[in-house]
Amino acid sequence: MINKLVLENLKHRWVRTLLSALVVGVQVMLLLTLVGLSRGLLQTSAERAKGSGADIFLKPDTGGTISFSSGQVDSKFVDFVRKQPHVAQAMGVLSQISGVITSINGVDINQLNRMSGGMHYLAGGPLKQLDDLIVDDYYQRENHVHVGSIVKLLNHNWTVCGVMQSGVLGRLIVSLDTLQRLTGNSNPPRISEILVKVDNPSLTNEVVNNLNHLLAGNLKAISTADFVSQFSVSSIPQLKAFIDVITVITVFVELLVVFLTMYTAVVERTREIGILKALGAKPITILDILAREAIILAIIGCVIGIALSFGVQALIVNLAPASLTVITVPGWWPKAAGIALVGALIGASYPGMKAARQDAIEALSYE
Amino acid sequence: MNNIISVRGLRKTFHVGEVDVQALRGVDLQVARGEFLSVVGPSGSGKSTLFHILGGLAPPTDGEIFIDGVNLRTLTESQRTELRQKKIGFVFQKYNLLPTLTAKDNISIAQSLSHSPAPPAHFDEMLALLGISKRLDHKPSALSGGEQQRVAIARALVNQPAILLADEPTGNLDTENSNAVLSILQDLNRRTGQTILMITHNPEAAAFADRTVTMRDGRVIS
Numbered sequence: 001m002i003n004k005l006v007l008e009n010l011k012h013r014w015v016r017t018l019l020s021a022l023v024v025g026v027q028v029m030l031l032l033t034l035v036g037l038s039r040g041l042l043q044t045s046a047e048r049a050k051g052s053g054a055d056i057f058l059k060p061d062t063g064g065t066i067s068f069s070s071g072q073v074d075s076k077f078v079d080f081v082r083k084q085p086h087v088a089q090a091m092g093v094l095s096q097i098s099g100v101i102t103s104i105n106g107v108d109i110n111q112l113n114r115m116s117g118g119m120h121y122l123a124g125g126p127l128k129q130l131d132d133l134i135v136d137d138y139y140q141r142e143n144h145v146h147v148g149s150i151v152k153l154l155n156h157n158w159t160v161c162g163v164m165q166s167g168v169l170g171r172l173i174v175s176l177d178t179l180q181r182l183t184g185n186s187n188p189p190r191i192s193e194i195l196v197k198v199d200n201p202s203l204t205n206e207v208v209n210n211l212n213h214l215l216a217g218n219l220k221a222i223s224t225a226d227f228v229s230q231f232s233v234s235s236i237p238q239l240k241a242f243i244d245v246i247t248v249i250t251v252f253v254e255l256l257v258v259f260l261t262m263y264t265a266v267v268e269r270t271r272e273i274g275i276l277k278a279l280g281a282k283p284i285t286i287l288d289i290l291a292r293e294a295i296i297l298a299i300i301g302c303v304i305g306i307a308l309s310f311g312v313q314a315l316i317v318n319l320a321p322a323s324l325t326v327i328t329v330p331g332w333w334p335k336a337a338g339i340a341l342v343g344a345l346i347g348a349s350y351p352g353m354k355a356a357r358q359d360a361i362e363a364l365s366y367e
Numbered sequence: 368m369n370n371i372i373s374v375r376g377l378r379k380t381f382h383v384g385e386v387d388v389q390a391l392r393g394v395d396l397q398v399a400r401g402e403f404l405s406v407v408g409p410s411g412s413g414k415s416t417l418f419h420i421l422g423g424l425a426p427p428t429d430g431e432i433f434i435d436g437v438n439l440r441t442l443t444e445s446q447r448t449e450l451r452q453k454k455i456g457f458v459f460q461k462y463n464l465l466p467t468l469t470a471k472d473n474i475s476i477a478q479s480l481s482h483s484p485a486p487p488a489h490f491d492e493m494l495a496l497l498g499i500s501k502r503l504d505h506k507p508s509a510l511s512g513g514e515q516q517r518v519a520i521a522r523a524l525v526n527q528p529a530i531l532l533a534d535e536p537t538g539n540l541d542t543e544n545s546n547a548v549l550s551i552l553q554d555l556n557r558r559t560g561q562t563i564l565m566i567t568h569n570p571e572a573a574a575f576a577d578r579t580v581t582m583r584d585g586r587v588i589s
Binding site for chain 2: 011272276279
C-alpha cells in the first residue's frame with residue numbers, strides 16, 4: 001500500500017516528477033558519455049597502436065605516455081635508433097590534430113607497409129603523390145568519401161588515394177614530408193614518435209632498456225604491450241581525476257534537484273503528512289515514503305540517462321563523423337545508477353527528516 | 368473498569384513565546400464503553416485540545432488519562448503512535464482524505480499502517496451502511512463532501528478502534544448531509560456498540576449523542 005501511495009504521489013505531480021527525473025537523467029548521461037568517450041578514444045588508440053606492427057614506441061620523455069602534441073623529436077633520432085642492436089626497423093611518425101580530434105599521421109608509406117606486415121586496401125592503393133591521403137573504412141563510411149575525393153584538412157586539399165581497413169596507426173595517413181612541410185616541422189625535420197620493430201620479439205624488453213639508457217632525457221621507449229596496457233582510464237591520473245570530479249558534480253546536482261523536488265513535495269503535502277501521522281504512521285514510515293519516491297526518481301532518471309547516452313553517441317557520430325569515438329560501457333550503468341541513488345537519497349534526507357519531525361496537529365491545520 | 372475513557376485532573380499548558388496558555392485546567396471525564404458522547408463548548412473552551420490528547424496526538428501536561436486501560440501519561444511518542452494505530456479512529460471536520468488515493472485505498476492505507484491483516488468480517492456491510500460501496504474507486508476530488516466524510520468514517524473504523532473520535536464531523540456539510548452522517552454515527556453506535564466521542568459546537572448535532580458534556584475555559588462544566 002505504501003508503494004501505491006508513493007506511485008500515486010509521483011503520478012499526481014507528473015510534470016514535476018518527469019522534469020526531476022530528466023535532470024537526473026541528463027547527469028547520468030553526461031557521466032556515461034564522458035566514460036564512453038574516454039574509453040572509446042583509448043580503446044581505438046590502443047587498437048591502432050597494435051595494428052601498426054611496432055614492437056616498441058619511442059616518445060618524447062615528457063613523463064606521460066599519451067600525448068596529442070606533435071613535432072617534438074628531431075628526425076635524426078630515427079637513424080640513431082635504426083643502428084642499435086636487434087632493431088630491425090625504425091620509422092618516424094608525425095601526428096597532427098585536425099578538426100575536432102582527428103589525427104593525421106605522416107609516414108613513409110613503404111616503411112609503414114613493411115612494419116604492419118602489409119596494409120590491406122579496400123579500395124585504391126598506397127600514397128603516390130605528395131597530396132595523397134589514405135583513409136580507413138570507418139572515416140570513409142562516416143564522411144562519405146571515396147577514392148578520388150578531395151578532402152580539406154589543415155587548410156590543404158588532399159586526394160583520397162586509398163581506403164584501408166581500420167586499425168593501422170590512424171584513420172588518416174599522408175606523406176611524412178608533406179605533413180612536415182604543412183606544419184612547419186621540415187627544417188629541421190621533426191616527428192612525434194618513432195616506431196621500432198625488433199628482429200626477435202623475445203628481446204623486446206632488452207631493446208627497450210637499452211634505448212632508454214641511451215636516449216634518457218630525450219626519448220622514452222616503451223614496449224607495445226606496455227603501451228597498450230596504459231590505454232586505460234586508471235593509467236591516466238588526470239583523466240581519472242576528471243571523471244571523479246564529474247561524478248561529484250553529478251551527485252551534487254542530483255542532490256540539489258531531488259532536494260528541491262522533495263522539499264516542495266513535503267511543504268505541499270504538509271496536511272497529508274499530518275493525516276498519515278494521525279493514522280499511526282511513524283516518523284520512519286514518513287521518511288521511508290520520501291526515500292522511496294527519491295529512489296524511483298533516481299531509477300527513472302537512470303533509465304532516461306542511459307537512453308540519452310545512446311542519443312548522444314548518435315549525435316556525436318553525426319556532428320563529428322569519424323573523430324570522437326564514444327563507446328557504450330554497460331559496466332558503468334550500475335555505477336551510474338549507484339551514483340544517482342546516492343545523490344537522490346542524500347537530497348531526500350533533509351526534506352524527509354523535516355517531514356518525519358512534522359507535528360501532526362500543526363500539519364493537520366495546515367492550509 | 369467499564370469506562371473506556373477515564374480522565375482525572377487533565378491539564379494542558381502551551382508555551383507561546385514567554386506566555387503560558389492553559390488550554391485545559393483540570394478536566395474530569397468518564398466515558399463508558401459503547402457510549403456515544405458529544406462534547407460541546409464555545410471556541411477556546413479546550414474541546415480540540417481534549418480531542419488531540421485523547422487521540423494521542425499531543426501529550427498531556429498533568430493529570431491521569433486512561434484509554435481502554437492504557438495510561439497515556441506514561442506513553443512515549445512512539446507508543447502514542449501505536450495507540451493511534453490500534454485503538455483510535457479519527458473523523459475530522461475537513462475529512463482529511465489523501466487526495467492521490469481512491470476511497471478504497473484511503474481505507475486500505477489506515478489498515479496497512481496499523482499492520483492489520485484484513486478488514487473486519489462485517490466491513491462490507493458497514494460500507495453498504497455508509498452508502499459508499501459503489502464509490503470506492505473514486506478519488507476524493509470526485510466525491511461529494513458527504514461521501515468524503517463517510518469514507519473517512521469507514522477509514523476510522525477499518526481497524527476496529529476502541530474509540531471513534533470525531534472533531535466537528537458535520538462542520539463542512541449541509542443540513543441534509545449532516546443529518547445523514549450523524550444518523551450513521553448513531554446507527555453505528557447502536558448496532559455495533561462502537562464508543563464515539565464527538566466534538567461539536569452545534570447543539571442539534573450534539574442531540575444525536577447519548578450524553579452531552581459542556582466545556583468552558585478548559586474545564587467540563589456540566
